[in-house]
Amino acid sequence: MRGDIILEIRGLNKSFGPTAANRNIDFTLERGEIHGLIGENGSGKSTLISQIAGLYGSDSGTMALNGAPYVPRSPLEANAKRVSMVMQELGVVASLPAGVNVFLGRTKEFSKFGIVSLKALNRAAEEQFEKWELPKVDLHALADGMMIETRKMIELVRAMAVDPEILILDEITQSLSYNNRNKLYELLKKFKAMGRSAVVITHDVEELIEITDRITVLRDGAVAGVLDSVNTTADEVKRLMVGREISGEYYRSDSEPSFDETRTVLSARGLTVEGEVRDVSFDVHAGEILGFCGISDSGIHTVGRALYGLEKLTSGRVLLEGRELKSPTCALRSNMAYVPKDRDNDALMMGASIWENFALPSVTELTGKAFFISPRRLRALARKMTEKMSVKCRDIFQTMTDLSGGNKQKVNLGRWLAKDIKLLILDCPTRGVDVGVKAYIYSLMKDAKAEGIATILISDELTEVLGMSDRLCVMKDGVLKAIIPRGDEFTEHSLIKVMV
Amino acid sequence: MGNNKKNLTTAVAFAAALAAALVIFNVVSGGKFLARENFTVVVSHIVYPAFTAWGLSFLFACGYTDMSVGGVVVLAAFASTVFGNLYGYPGVIIAGVVVGTLLIFINFNIFAYTKIPSWIASISLAMIYEATGFYLKTSNATKSLVTTALNRDYRVLGQLPWSAVLLAAGFAAAYIVYNRTTVGLNIRAIGGNTEVSRAMGVNVNRTLLWVGLISGLFIGFAAVVQISYSGLMTVKTGLTSMSMIFQPLAIVLLAQIMKKRVNIIIAIPVCSLIIYSIFNLLTILHVPSGTLQEACLGAFLIIFGVMGRRGGREVVK
Numbered sequence: 001m002r003g004d005i006i007l008e009i010r011g012l013n014k015s016f017g018p019t020a021a022n023r024n025i026d027f028t029l030e031r032g033e034i035h036g037l038i039g040e041n042g043s044g045k046s047t048l049i050s051q052i053a054g055l056y057g058s059d060s061g062t063m064a065l066n067g068a069p070y071v072p073r074s075p076l077e078a079n080a081k082r083v084s085m086v087m088q089e090l091g092v093v094a095s096l097p098a099g100v101n102v103f104l105g106r107t108k109e110f111s112k113f114g115i116v117s118l119k120a121l122n123r124a125a126e127e128q129f130e131k132w133e134l135p136k137v138d139l140h141a142l143a144d145g146m147m148i149e150t151r152k153m154i155e156l157v158r159a160m161a162v163d164p165e166i167l168i169l170d171e172i173t174q175s176l177s178y179n180n181r182n183k184l185y186e187l188l189k190k191f192k193a194m195g196r197s198a199v200v201i202t203h204d205v206e207e208l209i210e211i212t213d214r215i216t217v218l219r220d221g222a223v224a225g226v227l228d229s230v231n232t233t234a235d236e237v238k239r240l241m242v243g244r245e246i247s248g249e250y251y252r253s254d255s256e257p258s259f260d261e262t263r264t265v266l267s268a269r270g271l272t273v274e275g276e277v278r279d280v281s282f283d284v285h286a287g288e289i290l291g292f293c294g295i296s297d298s299g300i301h302t303v304g305r306a307l308y309g310l311e312k313l314t315s316g317r318v319l320l321e322g323r324e325l326k327s328p329t330c331a332l333r334s335n336m337a338y339v340p341k342d343r344d345n346d347a348l349m350m351g352a353s354i355w356e357n358f359a360l361p362s363v364t365e366l367t368g369k370a371f372f373i374s375p376r377r378l379r380a381l382a383r384k385m386t387e388k389m390s391v392k393c394r395d396i397f398q399t400m401t402d403l404s405g406g407n408k409q410k411v412n413l414g415r416w417l418a419k420d421i422k423l424l425i426l427d428c429p430t431r432g433v434d435v436g437v438k439a440y441i442y443s444l445m446k447d448a449k450a451e452g453i454a455t456i457l458i459s460d461e462l463t464e465v466l467g468m469s470d471r472l473c474v475m476k477d478g479v480l481k482a483i484i485p486r487g488d489e490f491t492e493h494s495l496i497k498v499m500v
Numbered sequence: 501m502g503n504n505k506k507n508l509t510t511a512v513a514f515a516a517a518l519a520a521a522l523v524i525f526n527v528v529s530g531g532k533f534l535a536r537e538n539f540t541v542v543v544s545h546i547v548y549p550a551f552t553a554w555g556l557s558f559l560f561a562c563g564y565t566d567m568s569v570g571g572v573v574v575l576a577a578f579a580s581t582v583f584g585n586l587y588g589y590p591g592v593i594i595a596g597v598v599v600g601t602l603l604i605f606i607n608f609n610i611f612a613y614t615k616i617p618s619w620i621a622s623i624s625l626a627m628i629y630e631a632t633g634f635y636l637k638t639s640n641a642t643k644s645l646v647t648t649a650l651n652r653d654y655r656v657l658g659q660l661p662w663s664a665v666l667l668a669a670g671f672a673a674a675y676i677v678y679n680r681t682t683v684g685l686n687i688r689a690i691g692g693n694t695e696v697s698r699a700m701g702v703n704v705n706r707t708l709l710w711v712g713l714i715s716g717l718f719i720g721f722a723a724v725v726q727i728s729y730s731g732l733m734t735v736k737t738g739l740t741s742m743s744m745i746f747q748p749l750a751i752v753l754l755a756q757i758m759k760k761r762v763n764i765i766i767a768i769p770v771c772s773l774i775i776y777s778i779f780n781l782l783t784i785l786h787v788p789s790g791t792l793q794e795a796c797l798g799a800f801l802i803i804f805g806v807m808g809r810r811g812g813r814e815v816v817k
Binding site for chain 2: 055074075076079087091092093094095096100104105106107108111114115116117118158
């Protein structure tokens with residue numbers, strides 16, 4: 001039930017040096033409203049919510065919370081006003097237990113005579129998990145080594161533990177699998193029923209329309225429009241986002257599998273990783289896109305890592321064109337590429353430049369006589385790929401941390417496409433990228449398919465795997481339950497029946 | 501419950517392994533190792549490195565390093581000697597602890613506010629502290645004060661059972677601060693992810709100053725124990741003060757290898773005992789002290805490290 005305005009923003013501006021991140025933003029959030037925020041990468045969404053959450057100040061403009069001036073100077077001040085946020089890139093402290101992470105910065109609340117009661121702290125964290133019906137996490141275990149999804153859950157509970165009136169979620173659904181995404185939707189419903197409000201950022205337009213009441217579209221740092229979710233369409237949102245018509249269909253339009261069944265590129269036989277996946281066998285063929293989907297703990301992400309040699313196999317074999325692969329070095333030499341889900345931590349060298357990131361997988365090919373590597377050749381490759389992949393940057397010497405999520409992903413993908421690859425493993429390739437980049441990534445996948453490159457697409461988004469795959473491997477509890485070919489059975493409903 | 505049981509099992513296995521190792525040492529040394537007099541020497545030797553290692557563990561937990569600790573120990577020991585000879589036990593304890601704490605606190609102010617990488621800044625500070633020590637030892641005004649040994653009447657903290665009491669008190673304090681206080685958790689948070697800590701409201705600069713105070717206290721007590729044991733501190737120059745932290749450093753490194761299974765604060769005295777037991781055994785076996793014994797320590801560390809890192813896939817720097 002929506003009501004009066006809880007947060008009102010008028011004429012908010014924020015610049016970083018010569019770049020105007022936000023220009024004259026007006027924004028209202030009603031009590032009991034779930035408000036979506038969408039825009040291309042670099043449109044100013046993250047800046048706006050960072051201002052609301054107290055991470056950034058404003059150059060000009062005003063914010064009012066419950067009618068009173070609201071100028072948070074830190075996230076802690078925002079929390080004190082019951083505004084909390086789960087950030088896209090922030091994460092948890094790996095060296096601390098999950099329970100402490102939930103109350104980090106607030107441990108004094110559990111302290112008596114200076115001694116923190118970890119028992120009381122963990123009990124309170126557990127209560128929060130129970131209250132919001134989120135999957136339980138081992139609160140005593142260090143966050144180090146936990147899956148990205150589990151870490152996001154800890155961050156979500158950390159935000160909920162503030163008992164917020166306003167909850168801000170910055171692209172967290174794309175880190176979650178189908179079941180946990182549903183749990184988040186339930187949480188939002190419950191939150192809304194309590195008369196609380198949320199601002200949700202996601203690049204999934206359909207999801208945004210489904211779960212929100214209104215949507216504010218940002219373009220180039222300014223508000224391009226505010227839409228009522230019930231009266232809008234995905235195409236209208238996309239048009240407002242990019243300022244031009246975007247075709248609603250960026251997935252494949254064919255309804256039959258199309259690949260060369262006679263040419264098997266990769267065979268996995270009896271893959272078993274202790275405690276993660278059991279006895280998984282499948283083949284991938286030239287020009288095939290083989291999708292993998294499943295709920296959390298289904299093991300789909302482990303399969304990707306195991307194929308590339310990043311997981312220790314208890315048993316089983318991975319054969320690329322008959323040659324057994326046992327390590328990432330071996331996989332790389334056999335022209336296999338792997339794009340992991342956690343782009344910033346597992347894939348890219350964030351402190352290095354664009355050219356270094358582009359060049360890294362191709363260093364062996366570009367090594368000349370007497371092991372000499374010509375920096376000129378490496379940079380030429382990086383320049384070529386920057387142009388080909390349309391990476392928005394100052395120059396190739398810019399560090400990765402300066403790029404938006406979409407452009408980082410272009411570098412992440414492009415560095416593999418610069419090579420002559422036979423198999424491409426993509427784990428959630430469109431996580432955290434806008435519709436424009438998403439469409440671009442799908443077109444790259446279609447091109448790769450046409451060139452006969454085999455692709456393994458692992459995704460938490462059912463629409464994505466359904467839209468792009470020739471065949472779909474559905475996993476549950478670490479076991480491959482079914483392989484469904486593109487056709488009549490290729491529906492969300494039939495997948496969920498196997499997954500859940 | 502499951503977690504507690506696992507912790508208990510680990511603790512029992514750990515204690516059993518340690519006891520077995522000591523028994524083996526005793527057998528190898530023909531029963532000399534666990535002889536009362538010999539074992540007393542081993543135990544009294546572990547107090548100084550344990551305190552220094554606890555101090556270092558707080559430094560490392562927040563991602564900093566301090567190469568000037570040896571220089572600080574020298575100056576704190578000088579203060580302990582001078583004020584101990586003048587005022588007795590209050591002088592020994594207060595002067596040593598205050599000078600140790602103050603200097604490490606100054607170091608952390610420099611690290612926190614100048615943003616110079618701590619290992620670079622601390623080497624410069626080590627040179628300054630060594631030069632100060634040298635000046636005190638050679639200046640006519642102070643020479644007689646710092647070259648006089650600490651009066652034997654005030655050296656009880658370097659001997660059993662008082663050194664063991666100090667060790668137990670230090671252990672309790674380190675354990676509580678590291679694991680059960682807001683400042684301890686914040687220190688570990690900063691070392692784990694400074695940005696997250698800052699976003700969660702941890703005052704990074706203030707926490708760093710706390711690290712300086714806490715580490716300084718432990719280093720100060722280490723100096724008190726050292727001077728109480730030896731009676732006289734020799735001056736160090738040419739960065740030789742850094743050699744004073746090699747063994748505590750080895751202890752922290754060993755404890756860090758074990759920290760996935762054993763809390764680092766608990767592991768430190770245990771590792772001190774292991775390392776000094778090895779040195780003691782080698783001495784009993786007439787292995788020449790100095791280079792060869794240290795080579796054995798180095799080899800032991802590598803072997804233990806390989807065992808501890810078994811199964812790890814990430815690059816360790």
